[in-house]
Amino acid sequence: MRVSDVGEIGAHGRIQRALRRDPRELLGYGDDAVAIPLGDWGTLIAHTDVLVGSRDVVEGMAPFDIGWKAAVMNLSDVIAKGAAPLTLLFSWGIPGDYELEALAEIASGMDAAARECETFVTGGDTSEADDLILAGTCLGLAKGGRIIGRRGAKPGDILASTGPFGLTSVAFKIALEGLEAPGRVRDRALQAIRRPIPRFREGMAIAELGSASAGMDCSDGLAKSIHWLSRMSGVGFEISSIPIPGEVLEFAELHGLDPYELALYGGGEEYELLYCIRPGLWEETAEAVEGVGGRLEVLGRATEGGLALRIDGASKPIEDRGWEHFKGWGRGGREQGRRP
């Protein structure tokens, strides 16, 4: 049996079964970060994520963008847990013929993204490799025991995001499938994959209030993220609205595509944070996020069970599909994908 036969989740599961479990760790298997209590000092959060040049770099990304994105991939998950980033480290795999100045620009991109989140890139290691590999680790500290995991949502909680969905989906259709788009649509979509915004201030405001029962970033795509929260918390969701930017609607109309399909299943690499907010603290939370210059968009509510999209009177199931390493797009599909 090969890794490509079971996909990323299958491979991850097989690795996990070979590892003994640390009894002190708080989040457990199925979450994407590690949480270790440090007594009065709070909870240490650690997350690791790797950017692979031949797989994750879209044509037109400058070295600065590559570094920025590799940093955001790591920062975002720590922020989603309600932890303030403490530091960022990178193990670099570098081809010998790589331009030295391009390396420096990658580092500047990492540095800039880290400073956006009030932290620094402090450490690393460099090795020779055939492909560009940027394996990051972000550490964060959550004050007290208030970490935000994937478990914990309760029926009635409000599902909300820090921003809209679908732009990365449009960008992949432009960059990988060669679809046409008006200049403004193209620019905004490509910007979304080149320089994703880490939702640091929003994440810190929500962590401070302690109003989120569960949360995560949407780097695997919106539909997959909703399924993760549902599965890990044992709740359903009724989605009544999905925030979709005008550029995505325009692109969908131009190509006869379903904008909800683009927003739910097509993208991934979106770093909006998705939270389940306790209803009694909703007003306060929305105001706190506005207070730091952000905005919370309501998608729907957690329910006793079932995952449904109810928009304009029609109801559709939300499927558990999106991008998965080793499998490509689609659920259980074997269309080996190279994205991008």
Added chain:
Amino acid sequence: MRVSDVGEIGAHGRIQRALRRDPRELLGYGDDAVAIPLGDWGTLIAHTDVLVGSRDVVEGMAPFDIGWKAAVMNLSDVIAKGAAPLTLLFSWGIPGDYELEALAEIASGMDAAARECETFVTGGDTSEADDLILAGTCLGLAKGGRIIGRRGAKPGDILASTGPFGLTSVAFKIALEGLEAPGRVRDRALQAIRRPIPRFREGMAIAELGSASAGMDCSDGLAKSIHWLSRMSGVGFEISSIPIPGEVLEFAELHGLDPYELALYGGGEEYELLYCIRPGLWEETAEAVEGVGGRLEVLGRATEGGLALRIDGASKPIEDRGWEHFKGWGRGGREQGRRP
């Protein structure tokens, strides 16, 4: 200018110059870990190191060995700093056609090495890549402010190691250059590169005593490590003895090689810890290490300046050479090496 023109140290320097410096971080550039004070709780140590399949895996290493080694590479540096390993994370890059059971064995190897050091592998991420990439991050906690860096050695300090040198050097000559060796020599040498021993108990005993003024592991080779300690601490060293196993002496004699050359310059990937011990605490330290089943071998003394090997009445300089990524063996050499 390309990375191969400046080598690993040059590339590292260029990256560092592009990064703003975290004023809280304690070890600074030139050390290989990051230290962040957590108040009364102690000091958080983080180190990241990557194993690249096509570069770092020698023929004959089983998947379990690969995982073990990737873990030790990361554990060792944290232990050398005087910190108890807190947790270990890995970002995996995996070729799609990799065997699932081999992945599980790699994970078992990581797990076994982590448990040797009383910690766990708690987190990770998997991505598709053309080569096997195991990018690890080890976190550790040093109680109080007592971290052991590369700076801090004083003239008069005793330079000592937790074990002998030269076995990995012999192993590379066997595995990469095809040199012959008697079975027993071969077995011990190959074991040294397949299953390096993390010096956890020794490291914790020395950290507990607080008797080391500086220290590091010898993964870059003995001569390079001595040069690092010298440069960062502003001291010299007079080396009067190098512990070399009988198997290395036998192999050297068989092939007309200089055993000191093998021990100082040829190997790397040795995970013995090298410490500068305050002379007044020497007896106590040696006893403490013996108390946990280890042994400290005296190499020499820190001096006001100069690096010399004085053995059998003859004196030779110690050169700053060994393995360097992108450069291969030798100082400033351009023999692009693929090791292994």
